[in-house]
Amino acid sequence: MTDPQSAERGGSCLHCGEPVPQGSSGGAQFCCSGCHAAFEMIQGMGLESYYQRRCLDPDQPTMRPDDEDTRFDFQAFADTDELGVTTLHLMVEGLQCAACVWLIETVMRKQPGVQHARINMTTRRLVLKWTADEADAEQLISSVTHLGYRLAPYDPSLISAENQQREKQLLRAMVVAGFAAGNVMMFSVSVWAGKDMGEFTRNSMHWLSALIALPAIAYAARPFFHSAITALKAGRTNMDVPISLAVILASTMSLVETVRMSEHVYFDSAVSLVFFLLIGRYLDSRARGRARAAGENLMGLKARAVTIVLDDGSREVAPPERLKPAMKFLVSAGERIAADGIVLSGESDIDTSLINGESVPVQARTGEKVFAGTLNLSGPIKVEVTQTGEDTLLSEIVRLMEAAEDARAKYVALADRVARLYAPVVHTLAASAFLGWWLIGGLGWQDSLMIAIAVLIITCPCALGLAVPAVQVVAGGRLLQRGILLKTGTALERLASVDVAVFDKTGTLTRGTPQWVNRDALSEDDIHLATSLAIVSKHPLSRALSREIAGVPAAEGVEEVPGSGLKLMTADGEVRLGRRGWCGVDDDGEQAEAELWLARPDVAPVRFAFSDQVRVDAAETVAALKAQGIHVMLLSGDRSAAVEAAAKEAGIEDWHAALKPADKVDRLHKLAAQGKNVMMIGDGLNDAPALAAAHVSLSPSSAADVSQTAADVIFQGDKLAPVLEALHVAKYADKLIKQNFALSFAYNAATIPMALAGFVTPLIAAIAMSTSSLVVISNSLRLGLGKGFTLKRQIEPQSNKPVQPAAHKET
Amino acid sequence: MESLIYLIPIALVLGLLALFAFLWALKSGQYEDMEGAANRILFDDDDTPPKKDEPKKEAKDQD
Numbered sequence: 001m002t003d004p005q006s007a008e009r010g011g012s013c014l015h016c017g018e019p020v021p022q023g024s025s026g027g028a029q030f031c032c033s034g035c036h037a038a039f040e041m042i043q044g045m046g047l048e049s050y051y052q053r054r055c056l057d058p059d060q061p062t063m064r065p066d067d068e069d070t071r072f073d074f075q076a077f078a079d080t081d082e083l084g085v086t087t088l089h090l091m092v093e094g095l096q097c098a099a100c101v102w103l104i105e106t107v108m109r110k111q112p113g114v115q116h117a118r119i120n121m122t123t124r125r126l127v128l129k130w131t132a133d134e135a136d137a138e139q140l141i142s143s144v145t146h147l148g149y150r151l152a153p154y155d156p157s158l159i160s161a162e163n164q165q166r167e168k169q170l171l172r173a174m175v176v177a178g179f180a181a182g183n184v185m186m187f188s189v190s191v192w193a194g195k196d197m198g199e200f201t202r203n204s205m206h207w208l209s210a211l212i213a214l215p216a217i218a219y220a221a222r223p224f225f226h227s228a229i230t231a232l233k234a235g236r237t238n239m240d241v242p243i244s245l246a247v248i249l250a251s252t253m254s255l256v257e258t259v260r261m262s263e264h265v266y267f268d269s270a271v272s273l274v275f276f277l278l279i280g281r282y283l284d285s286r287a288r289g290r291a292r293a294a295g296e297n298l299m300g301l302k303a304r305a306v307t308i309v310l311d312d313g314s315r316e317v318a319p320p321e322r323l324k325p326a327m328k329f330l331v332s333a334g335e336r337i338a339a340d341g342i343v344l345s346g347e348s349d350i351d352t353s354l355i356n357g358e359s360v361p362v363q364a365r366t367g368e369k370v371f372a373g374t375l376n377l378s379g380p381i382k383v384e385v386t387q388t389g390e391d392t393l394l395s396e397i398v399r400l401m402e403a404a405e406d407a408r409a410k411y412v413a414l415a416d417r418v419a420r421l422y423a424p425v426v427h428t429l430a431a432s433a434f435l436g437w438w439l440i441g442g443l444g445w446q447d448s449l450m451i452a453i454a455v456l457i458i459t460c461p462c463a464l465g466l467a468v469p470a471v472q473v474v475a476g477g478r479l480l481q482r483g484i485l486l487k488t489g490t491a492l493e494r495l496a497s498v499d500v501a502v503f504d505k506t507g508t509l510t511r512g513t514p515q516w517v518n519r520d521a522l523s524e525d526d527i528h529l530a531t532s533l534a535i536v537s538k539h540p541l542s543r544a545l546s547r548e549i550a551g552v553p554a555a556e557g558v559e560e561v562p563g564s565g566l567k568l569m570t571a572d573g574e575v576r577l578g579r580r581g582w583c584g585v586d587d588d589g590e591q592a593e594a595e596l597w598l599a600r601p602d603v604a605p606v607r608f609a610f611s612d613q614v615r616v617d618a619a620e621t622v623a624a625l626k627a628q629g630i631h632v633m634l635l636s637g638d639r640s641a642a643v644e645a646a647a648k649e650a651g652i653e654d655w656h657a658a659l660k661p662a663d664k665v666d667r668l669h670k671l672a673a674q675g676k677n678v679m680m681i682g683d684g685l686n687d688a689p690a691l692a693a694a695h696v697s698l699s700p701s702s703a704a705d706v707s708q709t710a711a712d713v714i715f716q717g718d719k720l721a722p723v724l725e726a727l728h729v730a731k732y733a734d735k736l737i738k739q740n741f742a743l744s745f746a747y748n749a750a751t752i753p754m755a756l757a758g759f760v761t762p763l764i765a766a767i768a769m770s771t772s773s774l775v776v777i778s779n780s781l782r783l784g785l786g787k788g789f790t791l792k793r794q795i796e797p798q799s800n801k802p803v804q805p806a807a808h809k810e811t
Numbered sequence: 812m813e814s815l816i817y818l819i820p821i822a823l824v825l826g827l828l829a830l831f832a833f834l835w836a837l838k839s840g841q842y843e844d845m846e847g848a849a850n851r852i853l854f855d856d857d858d859t860p861p862k863k864d865e866p867k868k869e870a871k872d873q874d
Contacts (some may be wrong), residue, residue: 051856053853097850098847098850098851098853098854099854101847101850102851103853119847120843120844120847121844121846121847122843122844122846122847123844168837171837171842172834172837175830175833175834175837176830179827179829179830180828182822183822183826186822201815208819212823223831465818715835726860
């Protein structure tokens, strides 16, 4: 397949758009053989127009078919009905744009037996239906995973059905309120405009308004009534208490006034109040729902199945929860270990970076302990479970995490703090207006009550209710487009006040994959020979080597010795590429960095050094954080030398190495005690307690499940720039929210005296209410138009450019 | 003014019709994937003729 001439050209892969490494296994036009196969499959189905339709999104994971071995128990999620039609719900990762949706659906429908395949692009979930006799789940799904997408089954009944239901109910209520508000306003405007209108006509207009408004309020305002009753039962007040009071009082009094055939009724105010507030509620719930759905997808894609070996030697694929102590399970190369245990047979290297931040893989031989969450790199091993659930290293971490989280649960969102102060003020004002006019002002109780209602309506926090959710929806949407996911509602608020940033090293500040670093120190012959062996292996160090070197064909007859390295019999004797001890070099036990040795007969062994490189934009990100006056720290569980090197490269002066999870939490607590608001950015299991303890925390999407659960924000992609983008948006959002509050308070300050004085007519109330809400909404929308972050543009000059393979442009 | 006697009911009925149309659309799941709906109309399967050497597979395309 290798075409040495065009290999020199470089360029991007026709399938995934990544740069083609020299000497790629997929030939000159593809970055790997997986992409090549995917391209041929798409072409074979006559779907190559896909490549013209799509545009690659640089913030999404690449489309390169994955070779990390992920297996799911699809049958457990598939549901077959009496007609023999099987339904399976799947989460899809790797969707770049709508063309991917089209491609997956078309590929699925071309499979025999498939009856229905439809992707919901908003939630990135696929519903697949097929005739059970004609097709098999594994086979159907592999046709799509070979294209570079990742699919994971889920149980739709377990996923936030309740929240979805509530969101739909809010939307329905909002629409009913909107309809009623529009129609009642139609009558109100006629009444206001028709000064010469006869009393009978005006009164029939009021009756019609009542006919529309009362049922609509009874239906649409239920969310507020519910919440107000819950609060009152608990002995508290919240924003919904004055809202409910205003709505109920206004509509009852208006009904009484209608019966009395008086001039002013407030039906329109009551209904539009409900309508505007429901808009705020709906936006709020939608922003949360979106983030939650994306979070569930991330978790779902990580839920894996394990291969259990039963006592009679037969194998069974099952979810990891089924593992019990003393059970045995198989872990193939490239798979994550599901439970703590002891290696029974086999030999391999284990990547423990997610557990302890250690960047060099450790060797695992028979009888050694392995931990849940670590990655098996080179050979298949059989493991006997020693501990599950409560007793694992993982649950130890979770315990630390829960203790740390307690402190953060006390944080109260800005909107709630404002509401706590606001609600009593509103009640007092309305009550004093009523009592004042009735007892001192000498008005009748009905007129006094009307003034009190006007005060309630005017002070009612339409604009206030929209101030926070409107900004959060716009901010959340903007961040989601950049692959940044807000998991908690208050994350933005907390981000805005950050003054210390703490990074973890492995996998956060660095890429978490080794890079070959001593090319200059080696001779071309050595490199050539080593690469011809390394090309065969999937070990990360071998990969790091073969990625760098062009056009070297794989040597014939290379054998992989798990846990040790690669060997090749040549005419001169055995050539070995692997561990220090195995290649005949003294093993002093302490490796400074990851390394491979090349041993040949009669020649001194040669060392290939690797190190975990910091992310491409780490230094710029750190510099930009410092420029914003944020103190940057590095806390790592790795060895001192490795941490120092990474800190130096990223430009961080304040670094600490060899910290245990509890040490990290201690340091964060100390910082918090000094009054600092700490932002923690980490990915490993060992960072999870620290993530939970920090004022606000971020995780890359490659992080361990537990860390993602603990983090407030999850970002995708190979760069650290999302951290800056999140900070930037958070600060902007914070500014806008404060402006919104200022605007709605200014409006209140102007209108409350008028209401207290009894000058407010329904017309003035309607105008004041709508303008203040519109002003707040338009102010919030500025965030969406806001300019992107400058650093981001310097790093990604070519972002969002559609990738079109030149060779396949014919239509 | 007499015109109001039939104009108002007409206005209300039209408004109600729109309301029920929306509630029906919501119930039948048309608001579940706004992003997908916006993009789907751009893909018309008819403009991708199958390759000549490819045997025409009759897939059960529904939409």
